[in-house]
Amino acid sequence: MKFLRAIGICGACILVALVAGCGKPDADVGDAAAKSITIWWAQWAPAEGLQELGNEFEKETGIAVNVSQIPWDSYQTKVFMNFANKRTDFDIVVGDSQWIGVGATKGLYLELTDWLPTAVDMDAINERAWRYLCEYPSGSGKYFAAPCETDAIGFAYRKDWFEDPKEKAAFKAKYNRELAVPDTWDEFRDVAEFFHRPDQKRYGCAPLTGRAYDSLTMGFQQIMWTFGGSWGDPETYRADGYVNCEASVESLEFLKELLKFAPKGALNLRYSQTLEVFKNGTTAMVMDYFAFFPEAVDEMGDKAGFFIMPRKGDRRVVSLGGQGFSISAKVPPEQQELAKKFIAWFLQTDIQKKWITKPAGFTANKLILQSEEFRQATPYNEPFAESLEHLQDFWNVPQYSELLSVAQKYVGEALDDVKTPKEALDAIAKEHEKIFAEAGLLKEE
Amino acid sequence: MVSQRTGLLKYGFVGPALVVLIVLNIFPLLYNVVLSFTDAELVGGGARYVGGSNYSRVFSTAEFVEAIRTTAVFVAAAVSIELCLGFCLALALQRGFRGKSAILTVLLIPMMLSPAVMALFWHQILSGDYGILNHILAAVGLGQPEWLTAPGLKLISILMIDVWMWTPFMMLIALAGLNSIPQYIYEAAEIDRAGAWRIFRRITLPMCAPLLALAVLLRTTDALKQFDLVMAVTGPNDAATQTLSALLFQKVFGDGKTGLGSAYACVLLVIVIALASVFTRYIDFIQRKQGKTQQ
Structure with missing residues (x-):
């Protein structure tokens, strides 16, 4: 009997505590929320x-x-x-x-x-x-x-390496021009190749390639746009013929080529990681959003310089x-x-x-x-x-997250050599059009 | 009067557990099934009934087939390696020797740690550039693979971590199985001049089989849901390591497609239940067989 009574009292106490616990914080939140x-x-x-x-x-x-x-x-x-x-x-x-x-x-x-x-x-x-x-x-x-x-996305670079007279002379001897901040993607490739010395733990460049969230897509799309490709037609939402056009394929092949001059693990570098390979002093040029660059200055001081995304021909596009x-x-x-x-x-x-x-x-x-x-x-x-x-910017339609995960996955497969750049971009075109069609956005051309 | 009170007391004890079971297990399960027939999204709008279109989408997409393949490869490799290593370790630890309990304790540590935390530690260890494993490999003059990013190695790295974590579990169950075999059976076999291999094949293995099958069942159902290691090592959207659970996460929380994700969850549940029932039938079969032999 005593035992049953004890259980009853305990149960009542727990109930009272739960009711009191549920009610009180709301009132507190209400007071604070009015002023914050x-x-x-x-x-x-x-x-x-x-x-x-x-x-x-x-x-x-x-x-x-x-x-x-x-x-x-x-x-x-x-x-x-x-x-x-x-x-x-x-x-x-x-x-x-x-x-x-x-x-x-x-x-x-x-x-x-x-x-x-x-x-x-x-x-x-x-x-x-x-x-x-x-x-x-x-x-x-x-x-x-x-x-x-x-x-916007930009590049941080090792200013001290670029200004080193020995490096300048060696670069001039090899490429027959001055070592300078690259203005075009072709120049960028040469500079990355020049500084890539894995035996000395020095690497040429680190593009954004992170598979989580959006960094690979943000890193790739600006090269694609600059080469003349696009994600699709914003009027008709057609992707076939745009994201898999010759220029887009060429841009993905170019990104893959740049990875030859990248540090270890460069197949999956998100924003904090490209910054990391810059701060650890191993990489000549790293791609990242400008908002991450204060850390580069804090860590590297005068050794860090910054430049805008290179152009191709007269086209220069930067990921927003x-x-x-x-x-x-x-x-x-x-x-x-x-x-x-x-x-x-x-x-x-x-x-x-x-x-x-x-x-x-x-x-x-x-x-x-x-x-x-x-x-x-x-x-x-x-x-x-x-x-x-x-x-x-990338598509900002309500279906953007599905479009983004498709882009992330297939561009990633191209970097991993699971698909050729053409196959990967064809797959993106097909999947993106399917998503647009399901959303009722796809129009006949 | 007393028996009436005792009856009430019984309900009092069982009731809370029943409520928890209904609220936390049965209701979410049924709700998930309902959601899988709608176009529910993570945010905004209501859910419309769409019939079986989510299921037809699940079975018609290449990514589902790829995720099934990745999951199957992972489960088969992880469970068989863990079983072999665990059983070998159990055989080595079966006999008493000095320091056995200390070794046993150390071997059990990985199993007791949080998978997410362990995955983050392993992420540091396996890093291509600054990871300690590659430093050791370099010191002995071997190559330094990019464990976490090389296309062919990403899944293997996840497998390595899983084997490291769960081999002790297999060892523990195998050890329990070995210790449950009566000593007189071994003595009888020795009197009959049975060789070590024959003893192992005819006595040790068959008598451990029900417990080993149980261990395989538990590990298989667990490995089928592999998620935390994938998240920590590559993220949920990497085609090379995208298991069914990672794909499910990507659909619900990445793409915001709750209805479609629920369909994936139902399919995963059916696979787990199907495999579990095959294993339980197998365990029953072994036990019945052993019962007959003993009679």
Whole structure:
């Protein structure tokens, strides 16, 4: 009897604890949420800078800003898993450019079309940043984000190696021209070949080839565009004849050739890893987003230089990076208003001037981008500002993630010699058209 | 009165476990089956009934066939290597010797560690450029393969880690099987002047077989779901190492196709159940056979 009573008392205690535990935190969250906003972003240097500016915003307005950083490889998964809830844990997500389609069409992002012109000087911001980071569909004038971080892919190089008189003389003797930062992909190939000395643990170049998320596609597509290929026709969504055209095949063969001059493990180098092979002093030229380059400067100092993506003929195209601020449609209107306050504050020219002083705080503000002060502030600002005029992005339709995983897989198979470049690109064309057809986007030419 | 209370008490003890089973196992399973007939996506919109189109898509795509092939190769290689090594280790450890318990403890450590953490450690060890394994190979004048990125080596590297982690499990079960064989049977065989090979083939192996089959069953069902090592070594979207579980993850969390991913999950479940029932029938068969022999 006593035993039964004891069990009954224990059960009642557990029940009371559970009920109390379920109820109380909600009330606490409600109180705190009224005065704070949560921003989710990837784990990298600019997010630190955003937190610092958020602290200034709190001093001015009393609204706390919490920037949560999530590792790049799991960023997309975590954000979209959170969007699957009725209410998101973040008020603002600094979403990748390709997400804009899914965010806009699935009711995840709050539409900002009417609000933006009332709060932000839209003419002050680079048109490509609006088009690629904020607008969906392209050219519609409907906005679902405001520019936060504008980014592009570039190269970091060993300035000390390039300036070494012995290296210069040897290069001239071999290639009959001066050793300089490569302006064309052909020159790039020669410089990579020249510096590739595996016996001395020196390697020529490290392109982006990571199989997780998007780094292989981001690294490859700009070479493809520069060679004259493309992912497809944005009007008809036809991929056959575009992604597998002769120029695209040639570009993939070229990427494979570059890998001959790459360090060990170069068949799977994501953003942090190309940076790593630069920081460990082994590789002459590494491809990465400019926002990763502050670490290269911190580690390598004056030995690090930076240059824009090379051209082929008169064509130079750079993979767009960067993200826009999007307000979650799954938070209460009061939180959305606080989020708007922060975005309007952040995009003021005075605050953007502070933003560019943060590591990799890349602005889309045209006046600041053109200013000598910005271009001279860091060794990578000048090539970054130049890159903005050559930006292009992957598909940003709601089906982008399926398109991306197909591209990642088959380009990867071409690098692994499982498929020839032509076979891999044919497979991408076929799969991409299938995805577009299922989504009802594919049109007859 | 007392028996009524005892009856209630029984339900009181069984009830919570039953609720947990229904909430955490049976409901998600049924919900997954329902989702597999819809076009549900990870975010946005409701789910529409689409009949068996997800299943027809699963069976018509090349990636499913490739994932089945990769998974089959992995399971067959991992389980057979682990079984052979585990059984050999068990035979070596069967007899008592000085330091046996210390060696046994050390051998069991890999099995007790988290697969995800171990995969990250092995990622460092196998790194082509700075990994300790390649440094050792270089020191003895051997080549330095790119374990984690060379197309032919990626799956082998995952296999190596799996074998390292799970051979102790096979060893443990084989050791239990060996210790359960009565000593008098060996003594009788010696009196009959049976040779070591004959004793092994006619006594040791058959008497261990039910436990070894159980170990193979457990490892096979586990290896079929291989996911964490693939994620840590190459990521889920690398064609060379994409197992069924990795493909399922990619469909649901990479592509956001919850309905399609649920269909993959159902297919994987059917494969696991089919294999498990084959093994359990085999175990039953062995036990019945042994029962008859003993009679």
